[in-house]
Amino acid sequence: MxxxxxxxxxxxxxxxxxxxxxxxxxxxxxxxxQELLISSPILVLKTLASLIFEISFWKTVFYSVFRITSGFLLANLFGIILAILSYRFATIRFLLNPLISFVKSTPVASFVILVILWFGSKNLSIVISFLMVFPIIYTNTLQGIVNVNQQLVEMAKVFRIPFLSKFIYIYMHEVLPFYYSSCLIALGLCWKSGVAAELIGIPSGSIGERLYEAKIYLNSAELFAWTFVIILLSISFEKLYLRLLAYIKTGIENSV
Amino acid sequence: MNIQAIDIKKSFGTQIVLSNWNCSIPENKTTCLMGPSGCGKTTFFRILLGLTQPDSGAIYGMENQTITAVFQENRLCNYLNAIKNIQLVCRDLDISRQKLEDIFEQVGLDRSDLMKPIAELSGGMQRRVAIVRAIVPKSTFILMDEPFRGLDTENKKRVINCIHHMTGGKTLLISTHDFRDVESLNAELIEMGS
CATH class of the missing domain: 1.10.287 (Helix Hairpins)
Structure with a gap:
C-alpha cells in the first residue's frame, strides 16, 4: 500500500x-x-495535431525511425560480436583500440560530411547513429566480459556446464548490467546524432529535412512540433528497448 | 584404479608450492588431505581439477573420472536459488525436486531457504548448498577443499552424515585442518608437509 x-x-x-x-x-x-522566436505550447499542439493527419508525416517518421533504429541495432550487433572477439583474441583488441578512440573523439559533423561524400545522404542517419553507438556498446560490453567472475567460469569448467547454459547464466547475466548502462547512454545519443546528421545532409523524406524546412520558412511552431515528435520517439524507443532488456534479465533469473 | 600423483612440482614465480609431491588417492574411498596453511593443498586440488598445470610431474588415473568439487569459495550463482544452482550443473540428472528438497533437508536447509536467491542466505547455508551441488550430480571423483569451513558443529554433523549417505562407492578427497574430520568421515589420511 x-x-x-x-x-x-x-x-x-x-x-x-x-x-x-x-x-x-x-x-x-x-x-x-513573437511566435517566430518562441511558439506557445498551444500553437505547437495545434500544429502537431494537424501534422499527424498527413500521410507524409507518418512516412517521414517511418523513414527516420527505420534508419536511426537500424543504425542502433547494427551497432549493437557489431559492438557485441567484436567485444566477444576482442576478449577472445588480444590482436583484435589491439587493432580495434585506435579505431574506437578515433571514432569516439571525431566530431559528428566531420563524419556527416565524409559519409555524404562517400555514400550520399540517403542512409546517412544509419551510418551516423551506428558510429555514435558502436564505441559505447563495444567498450562497455568488453568491460563486462572482462569483469565476469572467473571463479564461476572455473566452476562451469569443472562441472562441465554446457556452453549455452554457461553463456546465459554466467556470461550474459554478468555482462547485462554493463550492456544496460551503455544502452542508457546510446539510446538517446543515436536519436540526437541521427537527426543532427539528417539536418546537415537533408536526405529527402527525413525528419531532418522537415526541421530544415521549418527553419528555412521560419516556421517556429513546426520546428517545436517536430522536436516534440523526436523526443517522443526517442523516449518510446528507449523505454521499449530497456523493458526488453529487463525482460531478458528476469527470464534468466527465473529459468534454468 | 587409484589416482596417483607422481613428482608434482609447482611454483609461482620464485615461490615453490609443491616440490616432488607424491601421493596415492585410493579408489572408491574417502581420503582426507591434511597439512598446514600454505602447504599447497589448494594448488594440488586445482591441478587435479585441471585448472592449474603443474611445472612437472604427472597425475595418473584421472582419464575416466567424472569430477565434481567444493571449492574453497562457494562459487554459486548468487542470483539463482539453491535448487536452480543444482539444476545448472546437472540438468540431465534424473532427480526429482522432492528428492533434492529431501537432500537439502538432511543438511539443515528447509524449503523456504531453497526459494531465496543464494545472496540472501548466510555463509554457512551457502556452504551447504555448495556441498550438495558437489554430491548430487553423477560423478566418480569428488574433491572438497575445506568443505566444513564456516559450519557449526550441528550442521557439520548433518553434512558429514549426508556425505556418507550420498557418496558411497565414489572416490572422495577432502582437505581439512581438523583431525576429528578424518575419524568422523572414516577416511584415509594423507599428510602434506609445509
Whole structure:
C-alpha cells in the first residue's frame, strides 16, 4: 500500500513538474510575444495535431525511425560480436583500440560530411547513429566480459556446464548490467546524432529535412512540433528497448 | 584404479608450492588431505581439477573420472536459488525436486531457504548448498577443499552424515585442518608437509 502510494506520488510529481515547465513556456512565449522566436505550447499542439493527419508525416517518421533504429541495432550487433572477439583474441583488441578512440573523439559533423561524400545522404542517419553507438556498446560490453567472475567460469569448467547454459547464466547475466548502462547512454545519443546528421545532409523524406524546412520558412511552431515528435520517439524507443532488456534479465533469473 | 600423483612440482614465480609431491588417492574411498596453511593443498586440488598445470610431474588415473568439487569459495550463482544452482550443473540428472528438497533437508536447509536467491542466505547455508551441488550430480571423483569451513558443529554433523549417505562407492578427497574430520568421515589420511 505504501509502495503504491509512493509510486502514485512520484507519478503525480512527474506530471506536476511537466505542467510547471509548460506554464513557464507559455508565459515566456506570451512575454516575448513573437511566435517566430518562441511558439506557445498551444500553437505547437495545434500544429502537431494537424501534422499527424498527413500521410507524409507518418512516412517521414517511418523513414527516420527505420534508419536511426537500424543504425542502433547494427551497432549493437557489431559492438557485441567484436567485444566477444576482442576478449577472445588480444590482436583484435589491439587493432580495434585506435579505431574506437578515433571514432569516439571525431566530431559528428566531420563524419556527416565524409559519409555524404562517400555514400550520399540517403542512409546517412544509419551510418551516423551506428558510429555514435558502436564505441559505447563495444567498450562497455568488453568491460563486462572482462569483469565476469572467473571463479564461476572455473566452476562451469569443472562441472562441465554446457556452453549455452554457461553463456546465459554466467556470461550474459554478468555482462547485462554493463550492456544496460551503455544502452542508457546510446539510446538517446543515436536519436540526437541521427537527426543532427539528417539536418546537415537533408536526405529527402527525413525528419531532418522537415526541421530544415521549418527553419528555412521560419516556421517556429513546426520546428517545436517536430522536436516534440523526436523526443517522443526517442523516449518510446528507449523505454521499449530497456523493458526488453529487463525482460531478458528476469527470464534468466527465473529459468534454468 | 587409484589416482596417483607422481613428482608434482609447482611454483609461482620464485615461490615453490609443491616440490616432488607424491601421493596415492585410493579408489572408491574417502581420503582426507591434511597439512598446514600454505602447504599447497589448494594448488594440488586445482591441478587435479585441471585448472592449474603443474611445472612437472604427472597425475595418473584421472582419464575416466567424472569430477565434481567444493571449492574453497562457494562459487554459486548468487542470483539463482539453491535448487536452480543444482539444476545448472546437472540438468540431465534424473532427480526429482522432492528428492533434492529431501537432500537439502538432511543438511539443515528447509524449503523456504531453497526459494531465496543464494545472496540472501548466510555463509554457512551457502556452504551447504555448495556441498550438495558437489554430491548430487553423477560423478566418480569428488574433491572438497575445506568443505566444513564456516559450519557449526550441528550442521557439520548433518553434512558429514549426508556425505556418507550420498557418496558411497565414489572416490572422495577432502582437505581439512581438523583431525576429528578424518575419524568422523572414516577416511584415509594423507599428510602434506609445509
Amino acid at each position: 505504501k509502495l503504491f502510494i509512493s509510486k502514485q506520488n512520484s507519478k503525480l510529481k512527474k506530471i506536476l513538474s511537466i505542467l510547471f515547465w509548460l506554464v513557464v513556456w507559455q508565459m515566456t512565449s506570451q512575454i516575448v510575444h
